[in-house]
Amino acid sequence: MDQTTLTRPETEATLAAKPVILTGDRTTGPLHIGHYAGSLKNRLALQDTHEQYLLLADTQALTDNAHDIGKVRRNVLEVACDYLAVGIDPVRTTICLQSHLPALAELSMLYLNFVSVARLERNPTIKDEIRARGFGRDIPAGFLCYPAAQAADITAFKATVVPVGEDQAPLIEQCNEIVRRVNAAAGREVLPEAQALIPEAGRLPGIDGRAKMSKSGGNAIPLSASEDEISRAVRAMFTDPEHLRVEDPGKVEGNVVFAYLDAFDSEKDDVAALKAHYARGGLGDAVLKRRLEDILQALLAPIRARRAEVASDPAQVHRIIAEGTQVAREVTEATKREVMDALGLFRL
Ligand code: ATP
Ligand code: MG
Structure with a gap:
């Protein structure tokens, strides 16, 4: 891949005309065929017709991996290599790194005031994941609250389409509840609601047949x-x-x-x-x-x-992430400002 592939030919006007997609993956390990059937195939099909952002969700990965930050760090490049290997084109799709987008963390803090602990505990995806991880009563607060952070991810890009696996549908529902509350507090529609795009294949089981492939x-x-x-x-x-x-x-x-x-x-x-x-x-x-x-x-x-080819030039993969993150930073900062203003926070 040469440097020229990184220039984005679209003008502001053509970008604005396309519906926005935000999806991503936790950087907890290399992607698998469940991801391919569950989300990557959709993302590939949509990169021409949509303005697409792919989030390398390293801060979300920390919510249940704080004991192994090295794994979360190492897998940033691994997941990016998987994206490029399946045919995600960094010219048409913006690949960006969650921990380097401060507006996402700031919006998360705001949104936590628009959701109750009881509602977070009732989220069926969270309930399943808490059980699967054997947290018992020791649930990291960041883990319980990640649906609010995911709402921040989606809304910061004003995404209206979220291609995800079936297990994520309750999270999109929860995101939309937050959106409605923020809009009500603002007195106008500052944020759009999002729609989950779930493939027919549903959730692919693991090879042991006991749980979903993960x-x-x-x-x-x-x-x-x-x-x-x-x-x-x-x-x-x-x-x-x-x-x-x-x-x-x-x-x-x-x-x-x-x-x-x-x-x-x-x-x-x-x-x-x-x-x-x-x-x-x-x-x-x-x-x-x-x-x-x-x-x-x-x-x-x-x-x-293709993956072997991509992985042979990690500096280039690094550049793709850095450039995508820069683009995403501008978009997310603008939304954060808009939300703060719409809610009526003090302006400096
Ligand atoms: P982890 O074990 O760290 O949670 P994971 O394999 O569950 O990793 P995620 O990063 O949590 O992967 O999920 C990323 C996206 O891939 C989500 O949209 C999710 O719905 C989808 N996905 C993950 N596993 C599957 C699966 N087995 N079948 C279909 N889609 C899946
Ligand atoms: Mg998961």
């Missing part, structure tokens, strides 16, 4: 997985533990291989026929796994090659 769960197939890692992951994949002999009827529901075929196999009729055959009996796991492995190998080979 960077922190040890159950993911990263986009950077080697051929061998893909093979091993597919072989280890959870199917139906009671499907012992090929001729036995098998369970499709909860079978991870079918969940992945639904997400990645473009031959939908074939998949439907395979499901029927499996449920009837006479179709072994090995045949299904071979088909899935071929699909995943074909999907990930070009991404892996």
Whole structure:
């Protein structure tokens, strides 16, 4: 990638005409095929028609990783490499770093006054995540409050479209509640409401079938997985533990291989026929796994090659993030000023 790819050809007028998208990823590990099915594919499709910002959410990652800040720091470049490897174009999409956008933290502090602790505790995503992380009563305050911070992220860019996985829908709902309260306090519509764009594939389970695939769960197939890692992951994949002999009827529901075929196999009729055959009996796991492995190998080979190319020049990736963050800083500072003024805070 040469330096010239960084110039942004759009004028202010063309930018203003496009709806704004804000999404991002916590910098907790390399992105996985759940991200590909759940959000990256949508982001790729939308980068021409929308003004798109991708947030490397390192401060949000701290809310449950304060004990391992090194991991959060190291994965900033990893996640950026994944974006570029799947085809996110830094000319059309602004990649920016959350911890270097002070307006996001300032808006978060303001928004915390427009949401109750009880409401934060009732958020179904937060409830699930608290359970999954085993926090018990020791919930970091930053973690409980991250929906307000996410509302700051979305609104600071005046985003109206948020392409996310299904697990994030309650967070967008909570963001819109905050928006309505801020607008009511301001007496005018200073912030727009946002809409979650959720892909049909829904939430991809992890290879163990126990929870959703997640960077922190040890159950993911990263986009950077080697051929061998893909093979091993597919072989280890959870199917139906009671499907012992090929001729036995098998369970499709909860079978991870079918969940992945639904997400990645473009031959939908074939998949439907395979499901029927499996449920009837006479179709072994090995045949299904071979088909899935071929699909995943074909999907990930070009991404892996492109990633190696991108990662060979970390200084360039660094520059892309720095430049995107500079662009984002101007946008977010302007919104922060507008919100403060609309709420009637003292002006200096
Ligand atoms: P962590 O384990 O650190 O929480 P994660 O794998 O859950 O990481 P996030 O950074 O929390 O990833 O999520 C980023 C985006 O990817 C969100 O929009 C989320 O909905 C989507 N996403 C994450 N995991 C999946 C999945 N398994 N299936 C579909 N979408 C997903
Ligand atoms: Mg997550």
